Amino acid sequence: MALYRRIPGAIAVITLTNPPVNALSCTVREAIYETVKRATADQEVKAIVLCGANGKFCGGADIKEFSREMRGPPLVPMIDMIEESEKPVVAVIEGVAFGGGLELALGCHYRIAHSGAQVGLTEVTLGLLPAAGGTQRLPRLIGVPAALDIITTGRHVSAQEAVRLGIVDKVTDSSAMEEAIEFAKTVAGEPMGPRRLSLWTAACPEDLDSLLEGALVRIRQRSRGALAPVACVQAVRAAASLPFAQGMKKEQELMAYLFTSGQARAMQYCFFTQRAAARWTTPSGASWENTKARPVRQAAVIGLGTMGKGIAVSLSRAGIPVIAVETEQKRLKAGRKAVNSMLTRESQKRGLAEAHLGSISFTLDLRKLRDTDLVIEAVFEDMALKKQIFSKLSSVCRPDALLCTNTSGLNIDEIASAASRPELVVGTHFFAPAHVMKLLEVVCGPRTSPVAVATAMQLAKRLEKIGVVVGNCSGFVGNRMMRPYTEQAYYLLEEGARPEEVDLVLEEFGFAMGIFRVMDLSGLDVGWRSRKELGLTGPKLPPGTEARSRGGKRYSPLPDILCESGRLGQKTGRGWYLYEKERVATPDPWLQSFLEDYRSRFGIQSRRVGQDEILERCLYSLINEGFRILQEGIAASPEDIDVIYVSGYGWPRHRGGPMFYAWMVGLPKVLDKLEHYHRTHPDIPNLAPSSMLRKLVARGSPPVHQWRALIQQHSSQL
Numbered sequence: 001m002a003l004y005r006r007i008p009g010a011i012a013v014i015t016l017t018n019p020p021v022n023a024l025s026c027t028v029r030e031a032i033y034e035t036v037k038r039a040t041a042d043q044e045v046k047a048i049v050l051c052g053a054n055g056k057f058c059g060g061a062d063i064k065e066f067s068r069e070m071r072g073p074p075l076v077p078m079i080d081m082i083e084e085s086e087k088p089v090v091a092v093i094e095g096v097a098f099g100g101g102l103e104l105a106l107g108c109h110y111r112i113a114h115s116g117a118q119v120g121l122t123e124v125t126l127g128l129l130p131a132a133g134g135t136q137r138l139p140r141l142i143g144v145p146a147a148l149d150i151i152t153t154g155r156h157v158s159a160q161e162a163v164r165l166g167i168v169d170k171v172t173d174s175s176a177m178e179e180a181i182e183f184a185k186t187v188a189g190e191p192m193g194p195r196r197l198s199l200w201t202a203a204c205p206e207d208l209d210s211l212l213e214g215a216l217v218r219i220r221q222r223s224r225g226a227l228a229p230v231a232c233v234q235a236v237r238a239a240a241s242l243p244f245a246q247g248m249k250k251e252q253e254l255m256a257y258l259f260t261s262g263q264a265r266a267m268q269y270c271f272f273t274q275r276a277a278a279r280w281t282t283p284s285g286a287s288w289e290n291t292k293a294r295p296v297r298q299a300a301v302i303g304l305g306t307m308g309k310g311i312a313v314s315l316s317r318a319g320i321p322v323i324a325v326e327t328e329q330k331r332l333k334a335g336r337k338a339v340n341s342m343l344t345r346e347s348q349k350r351g352l353a354e355a356h357l358g359s360i361s362f363t364l365d366l367r368k369l370r371d372t373d374l375v376i377e378a379v380f381e382d383m384a385l386k387k388q389i390f391s392k393l394s395s396v397c398r399p400d401a402l403l404c405t406n407t408s409g410l411n412i413d414e415i416a417s418a419a420s421r422p423e424l425v426v427g428t429h430f431f432a433p434a435h436v437m438k439l440l441e442v443v444c445g446p447r448t449s450p451v452a453v454a455t456a457m458q459l460a461k462r463l464e465k466i467g468v469v470v471g472n473c474s475g476f477v478g479n480r481m482m483r484p485y486t487e488q489a490y491y492l493l494e495e496g497a498r499p500e501e502v503d504l505v506l507e508e509f510g511f512a513m514g515i516f517r518v519m520d521l522s523g524l525d526v527g528w529r530s531r532k533e534l535g536l537t538g539p540k541l542p543p544g545t546e547a548r549s550r551g552g553k554r555y556s557p558l559p560d561i562l563c564e565s566g567r568l569g570q571k572t573g574r575g576w577y578l579y580e581k582e583r584v585a586t587p588d589p590w591l592q593s594f595l596e597d598y599r600s601r602f603g604i605q606s607r608r609v610g611q612d613e614i615l616e617r618c619l620y621s622l623i624n625e626g627f628r629i630l631q632e633g634i635a636a637s638p639e640d641i642d643v644i645y646v647s648g649y650g651w652p653r654h655r656g657g658p659m660f661y662a663w664m665v666g667l668p669k670v671l672d673k674l675e676h677y678h679r680t681h682p683d684i685p686n687l688a689p690s691s692m693l694r695k696l697v698a699r700g701s702p703p704v705h706q707w708r709a710l711i712q713q714h715s716s717q718l
């Protein structure tokens, strides 16, 4: 709702009151209408101050209402009414003014912000565009180039930048409310015509076309296939070239198109699922609500390789003092140098004062960890080494210290077996670079206690990461699902496709990089090492094993052969592609003839593989593994899987995540296609549809939020 009060000095104060973010729900809109009308009609009122309760101006339209039938007064005429008021309306921006919240403020005649506030037209991150006049008023206020950037990226703009750009009129370190009230008194009685943005013309550069074209190129690079940013560009073009009323018409048309595109639904699903992941539960009844996390006042990181360095920086950035441990002086020195320069860059980039960073001390002595609350071991993926460390930690650390292992797929239970307190051992799977990537898989072994989960999840929050609780299995959720996806890509090459064809299809789907480019970037030896560990190749492979078969199932030795010939990806200048210029992937004629020889050696009839087949085999095999993961209770819900894929694996946000995508495509179609591909390739086990998928289809393909109830009937590993 919106509260109305009159204060001395002939000022009416209207306060938006809708916790937690004062979203513009139907009730709030009704109340704004009513209170603004009351203030404009009241002869005693000379000026109006509009603010939000609890130090937040407004988080925009109520996103929950987007999935329901529209009720109550619309935003556009409401904001027009405010702008048309003869009495000055001053917006007090504290906390946030995002989306419709900023659009509401742009309808006001003046904007006064607190120095800690942030503003932004964030709609594009929800698959929409600012459709309450934002695309038309902001370019008129700050010019087309700056508005184009803010609208197409949805980025958060600090109060300092906002005043520099002219979005707000004044910024104050003290009370923005008091400042606004005093200011309102000074402008009471002045004509408001010049303050109405709808009457302004947008300052437009001469080379408008090249500015807009440049924005479209950046959008294609950043979020290929996403409709909303492209619509934003079209709306800003309208602001630059059309009168306000026609621009508003264009804005509404574009919004109607986006609203029904499916992408908006997917991105709003991502918004809510990302927040829901923090509300973890386990079948034993433990949950975020009933389990208290242990405080983490001091942490330690063991191993200063790529992951350890990033983790140490993340902890320090969150203000947690860290002890970093290495085994040799040389590595310790190199680690210290790298961590310190990463921290300097970070604090410059984020404007963090050194005082806000947690101190980092470096040592070779494990005994220094005596008082730490939490240790994150981040050494190589070597089970024997990890067990040795956990055994040592058991004798060194306090009995209540949480022991975390950063592994991308090793068995947490086996690692925990080496510790004297297996209930306090938890997997923390960070993603590289660990100080940048948002995802943290929190892996529970069968003995992990609720308090260990709660503490790891609380840590994720402090590190500004998205923690998702998953069960223990090889590869956990994310990497386990990657395996069939990657394997399909190899099989497609065997059958006749080229790496660049596969990558193009995946990039057009929306991945920033196709799978072969990704492998070249991260190094082909990563997978090679783990296949050697598993005995799929290398010295552990039993003599006489057929080249293209393991355990009676199809196997592609292609990546092993590349590694054996020294093609490890970008770092060796060649992998699936050739890198003559650093990082620029070009198709390699050598690979093409190598593939031809390979096919003829194994009697494979090369064929033209269609784009649909490439997409369906890669994605549906990944999705199928997702259903198996649900069936086994490794993930608590399809939403958790989707959060993992969107925040850790580059799955395009506008496609919602693999499980949501499967539902959007239609579960019967996914099942049908998997059956078809399994029939044509019976030796590929991942293509056999999972029983969970069959069950959901049999139950009429219920929407994703209803799957959890069905899944809970299965056994859970969490």
Ligand SMILES: CCC[C@H](O)CC(=O)SCCNC(=O)CCNC(=O)[C@H](O)C(C)(C)COP(=O)([O-])OP(=O)([O-])OC[C@H]1O[C@@H](n2cnc3c(N)ncnc32)[C@H](O)[C@@H]1OP(=O)([O-])[O-]
Pocket: 020, 021, 023, 059, 060, 061, 062, 063, 064, 075, 096, 098, 099, 100, 101, 103, 122, 123, 126, 128, 129, 130, 131, 132, 134, 272, 275, 276
């Ligand atoms: C006609 C067109 C009009 C217009 O152009 C369209 C729009 O305005 S589109 C909108 C444009 N606006 C945006 O894009 C802003 C979206 N919001 C945000 O970016 C962040 O929530 C914000 C920065 C505001 C606060 O961050 P924080 O302090 O870390 O807190 P938090 O993030 O954890 O949220 C707390 C709780 O509030 C919930 N909730 C939040 N916002 C909304 C909402 N608008 N609605 C409903 N609910 C919302 C959120 O789900 C969560 O619920 P729960 O049940 O506790 O999980």
